[in-house]
Amino acid sequence: MLALRQWWNGFMLVLAWLCAGLAAATLAIIVFYVIQRGAPALNGHFFLSVPTPVGVPGGGVANALIGSVEIIVMASLIAIPIGVMAGIYLALLGKGRLADAVRFFSDVLTGVPSIAIGIFAYTVVVVPQKHFSANSAGVALAVIMLPIIVRTTEEAVRLVNPAIREGALALGIESWKAILLVTVPCARAGIVTGALLGVARVAGESAPLLFTAFGNPVWSTNPNSPIAALPLIVFQYANSPYAEWQQIAWGGALALIVLVFVLNITARVLFPAKGYR
Amino acid sequence: MSLSASATTPVTARRRPQLTGLGDPIILGSFTLAAWLVLLLVAALFITLVIAAWPAIKTVGLTSLQSATWDPNSNKFGVLSFIYGTIVTSAIALVLAGPIGIGAALLLAEVAPKRLATPVALLIELLAAVPSVVFGIWGLYVLAPVMRTVVEPALQRWLGFLPLFQGMYYGIGMLTAGVLLAIMVLPTVTAISRDIFEAVPRDQREAMLALGSTKWEMLTRAVIPYARSGIIGALVLALGRALGEAMAVTMVIGNKPAIALSLFAPGYTMASVLANEFTEATGQQYVAMLIGIGSMLFILSMILNVFARLLVLSVAGARGARR
Secondary structure, eight states: HHHHHHHHHHHHHHHHHHHHHHHHHHHHHHHHHHHHHHGGOOOOHHHHHOOOOOTSOOOOOOOHHHHHHHHHHHHHHHHHHHHHHHIIIIIIIHHHHHHHHHHHHHHHHHSHHHHHHHHHHHHHHHHHHHHOOOHHHHHHHHHHHHHHHHHHHHHHHHHOOHHHHHHHHHHTHHHHHHHIIHHHTTTHHHHHHHHHHHHHHHHHHHHHHHHHTTOSSOOOTTTSOOOHHHHHHHHHHHHHHHHHHHHHHHHHHHHHHHHHHHHHHHHHHHTTTTOOO | OOOOOOHHHHHHHHOOOGGGGGHHHHIIHHHHHHHHHHHHHHHHHHHHHHHHHHHHHHHHHGGGGGOOEEEEETTTTTOOHHHHHHHHHHHHHHHHHHHHHHHHHHHIIIOOOOOHHHHHHHHHHHHHOOOOOHHHIIIIIHHHHIIIIIIIHHHHHTTTTGGGGGOOOOOSSSSHHHHHHHHHHHHHHHHHHHHHHSSHHHHHHHHHHHTOOOOOHIIIIIIIHHHHHHHHHHHHHHHHHHHHHOOHHHHHHHOOOOOSSTTOOOOOOHHHHHHGGGOOSSSSSHHHHHHHHHHHHHHHHHHHHHHHHHHHHHTHHHHHTTT
């Protein structure tokens, strides 16, 4: 009887090892294929040229790169200030129902499908403007970023020893100065991490861009007109029947995965409290 | 833990001109305002989506839930096939990712030495960061051919007596979409279950081991029962993610508005119809109908998320719920 129990124990633990191995191996397999198929596409043309019609060689995604950067910067300009302030509120000022509700619903907001947020931005920005635009995409991505920044900032600020702020307060400094000049600088790394994680989360987002940024085959930086974005190009070109375009899509996928991994790993290194224990 | 704002103002008011006293109400007030903005945003999402979908609710409303005929050209807007596709693909995802994710979480939290658990957890969390369009292109060009040439023929051969595995297989279809979704939600299940397991008190384990149990008996009889509602929460969160995934699914599911019993058949989901048809939709009713599907998706995911977060909070406290 004892032997059976121990045999079963060993068997199930091996199974658990296999589960974890499978999960990690899946990532390795995906990364392997993306590198294998995407690396040949990454050349000078890829980064410096705009898309060419099918059959014309030398096309690239320069317009999508600038478009992605523009949209992400817009989203960051909206989401980071609001998110950091709300995070500071939660960590230092918030008590009671408002704080609990903000915490709870910002967590819930991270679970809202990004495509639904895209429809929201479509309804509140694109419809009144009557055309697709880069700024509507910025709004959509800002909504997606916001909860990540709020919660990471809160965690970071909460980790700062309250005694140093109380020390500052005891010296007669105003409360807002104690927060902004004493506590927040101590939480700098964590706050930057929140911003990086927020950017990493939206950099690869394509669903909300479909009906906000829309995509644009030519070079454009006008915030009021449709704009290209890297995830959109990957989606459009991957679904196209042309080998050259599919090649560019793989290149775009590789660029996205590298960007997102670099941002994530930098964030973890800067602020180890978030993530791997 | 914090001193209130008003407690410090008199001190400064004595030494400085009155104007500086305004710093606290302005700055601290703006922090509070930002917190309110987060709540207002959630409310705005809800209200906007419901209002935008109202024309569809008014004209087609519940009748669209009774029909599977989706033919916008002749004003037929039956959404049943999207709901069916969403349920089937999410169910496949949970059936696959649930046990594997929980198994991996058990290993990382309870069995593996820390220096091994940390890098494996890093890999699994990086899997969560992979953009969905990258999963999509990988699913379309790598996973789908493998499904067509290896997995689906094998399933048909061994389990072909079940209606689920009958009929033609193309590699593109609900099963492939479900498998891809399983990979995408696996990190969610693993990360949250791991937090839940780590929140189980040590006494719970030690008591069980002291009774002479093996490690596995300890896990199944002392740890998992304690963590049960949190694990259900993790699975519900994963379900919410699977329901709302649009891009990767639309690239591998075949985008066919039909209800087929076979998992090999192409299908459509609520999220993928939005990704695929929204920008091409012409006519007010078509657009309103799609927005209606979007609102349904939003409300469904809100309900699931609220429910799941409450479950996770009940076990792991604030730590488990932050993801």
